[in-house]
Amino acid sequence: MAEQPIIEIKGLSTYLGGHWVNKDLDLTVQQGEVMGIVGGSGAGKTTVLREMLWLQKPNSGSIKVFGTEITTASSRALLALQRRWGVLFQSNALFSSLTVLENVAFPLKEHTSLDHETINELALLKILMVGLPADAAIKYPAELSGGMQKRAAFARAIVLDPELIFLDEPSAGLDPNSAEGIDDLILNLQGTMGLTVVIITHDMDSLWRVTNRVAFLGEGRVLCVEPMAKLCVNPHPEIKQFFSGPRGRAIKGTYQ
């Protein structure tokens, strides 16, 4: 059986706020890979992500996730998809009125028929898996630091053991140690659980360490999809500019 791509986007166009955010965008994500999405501010990264999650409707184009065309999918088919993916939002989006444990247990409560004890233990296990101490479980999100909130949101994203996770700027606003911890976490989970990961990030370290391939968004479409080592020597002016700043150059040296 030929490997079917996990995500297949074709000819995606979105008109928002008086201009085309993306026009004729194509992108394919294969099973088990870590796909990075980069691009300058306003290149439409978050819009593409929201469209893959069907939080926002494109003007035209086709988006297939797990082989299901989501632009025409019934709400039932969508629900089946939603149980197979997990999302880490840029601002965490933890439910502020629930404790961390309740936050993480929430998808389990909604989508499984497991008993209370099992749910709590599985949720707690996920909290430990993302590197949070067990006593963080009974705290409320507001009582945690930014890095810990990120981890808690990560735990919630993986609690249903999804095959695909979307990460929107997972290391934004974190100290280098925590950011590295998140990277390790992604690699670790990807290695042990065979996840497919779509990650939007500006963190050069994450791009080098975590991703297999990186899609560069610019001019409303995907300019190219390549591994980092190739992408940063791409002659396209926009890509060149993106990676030729002092940050891009300094890091390139350490990974090559």
Place this chain on the structure above:
Amino acid sequence: MKEALFLKLDTNARRVDCQGEWTLANLHELQHEIKKITWPDAGKLVINGSGISKMDSAGAWLILRSVKKLESKGSKPQMVEFSDQAQKLLDFIYKKMENLVALPKVKASNWVIRLGKVTVEQLDELYEYLSFVGKLSLETLALFLKPWQFRFSSIVNTIDKTGARALGIIALLSFMIGVVIAYQMGFQLRNYGANVFIVDLLGLSVLREFGPLLSAIMVAGRTGSAFTAQLGIMRVNQEIDALDTMGVTPGELLLIPRITGLLIALPLLTMWADIWGIIGGMLMANNMLGVTPYDFLDRFQREIPMRSLILGLVKAPIFALLIASIGCFQGMQVEGSAESVGTKTTRSVVLGIFFIILADAFFSIIFSKLRL
């Protein structure tokens, strides 16, 4: 009996074969099967994982948990022939499970403790409210020394939002209340043939009580809640902290203009409510009691003293201060969560209306002592 899908126990060989998909989706059935099997008590037991086609962390957790349970019962389980991928996952989960601890349970407190807690919290809130009002008053007084720092555009904006845009709904409501009062009183008056006294009753009750009370309650629901929600979200987004660091106090930019604006708007709205209440009553008096608008207005200006209007309007600024200060105070009390915004908004409206009615009762007592 349903055939076991995931587990096969060979008691003689002391061997368990795991098969199928050990995933979260099947976890419920898996648990069920594990429970059904009569596990051998002691001795060696081989757990064979070669038949597992797919395993996720929930499946790994279940295997490791069962192994632990068997170990505690005295048997020596041995895991063999798991795929590399599965073994990696099992090792990872095993390491994490060592830290699994029972979480401390939150003790349910008895009613004495809860009562005490609520009492202390309420007293605290009262204290904080008073210091909030005190601080704001000082800040306002300081502003009078340099009046060019008053934010006139913000005040006008508040008047527009809380006053001008409420004109329609207040007019409609007071009109209908006027109709209702005239209808209820009209019945009684007609029995005595005292139809024309509807003017006295309606004029006094609307001008002195219904106009001010009705517009204040309406504004408490409409504006008090808006103040709380706006300020609350600003607190959640740290916008208020940002203002503080820029050397602009929230009082000066957000609170005083809101309170001042409402202080101006509510008396005007009250006057507006008075007018529409009287018009509503007048129409009902015409239809039901045969008192024509001409007679109505003629008697109105002879019988209703100016004092009634003024006594009604005097209450409005007090109500405005109560609504605005409670709304702003509750908004500034919001702490970091969506739920908190909700509770504080509810509290702002409930307390606002409560204190309006309390103040109105006080006014009645004072007016009666002063024989007004």
